[in-house]
Amino acid sequence: MTSILVVDDSRLARNMVSSVIASLRPDWTIVTAASGEEALEIVGEAPPVAAIVDYNMPGMDGLVLAERLKERFTGLPIGLLTANVQDALRRKAEALGIRFIAKPITSDKIRDFLAAAGQ
Numbered sequence: 001m002t003s004i005l006v007v008d009d010s011r012l013a014r015n016m017v018s019s020v021i022a023s024l025r026p027d028w029t030i031v032t033a034a035s036g037e038e039a040l041e042i043v044g045e046a047p048p049v050a051a052i053v054d055y056n057m058p059g060m061d062g063l064v065l066a067e068r069l070k071e072r073f074t075g076l077p078i079g080l081l082t083a084n085v086q087d088a089l090r091r092k093a094e095a096l097g098i099r100f101i102a103k104p105i106t107s108d109k110i111r112d113f114l115a116a117a118g119q
Contacts, residue, residue, distance in 0.1 A: 003029040003046070004119075007039040007065060008054035008081065013105065017052055017081070020110040025119070036060030040068060047073040050117045052101065052110070055082035055089065066098050077117030081105065 004021055008014045011034070018030045031048065033039035035057055051069055055062035066078045080093045083103040093100045099116060101109050 001029055001046075002027065003031050003048045005031050005033070005039060005043055005048040005051040005053075005069075007033045007036065007051065007057070007062070009034050009057040010054070013054065013081070013103075016105045017110065020105065020107050021114075023107070024111055024114065036062070036065035036068070039065060040072075043069070043072075047076060049119050050077040050079070050114065052079040052081055052113065055080050055084055063092060063096065063098070066093075066096060070096070077113075077119070079113040079117075 006014055006017045014032045018032060021030055031042060033042055037059055053062040053065050062080050066080065069076055069078060079099045079101045081101045081103060085102050090100050099113055101113055
């Protein structure tokens with residue numbers, strides 16, 4: 001089973017990203033979570049092929065979640081989805097090996113992330 005993890009506290013954003021992924025990769029299973037904590041609980045031990053996580057979430061932010069996912073799944077491609085396009089955040093993401101995906105969400109941005117992730 002090929003799965004991808006989508007984490008965003010906004011239901012609308014989760015649905016938009018999931019819809020784009022479903023149109024691009026209809027045979028994939030899309031696992032969604034509304035928080036970093038929920039994502040870590042539901043992702044289990046089977047690694048997804050990639051993860052797209054929101055930066056600004058209550059509790060655990062997307063960078064902390066990305067670090068924890070990378071600890072569990074070495075080499076996991078992660079995209080940080082955010083409207084916060086400050087250079088400092090971009091540098092932090094890049095230092096962690098995380099691809100920066102600026103909101104608004106578009107099919108092209110998700111397609112580019114999947115292509116860069118080898119998917």
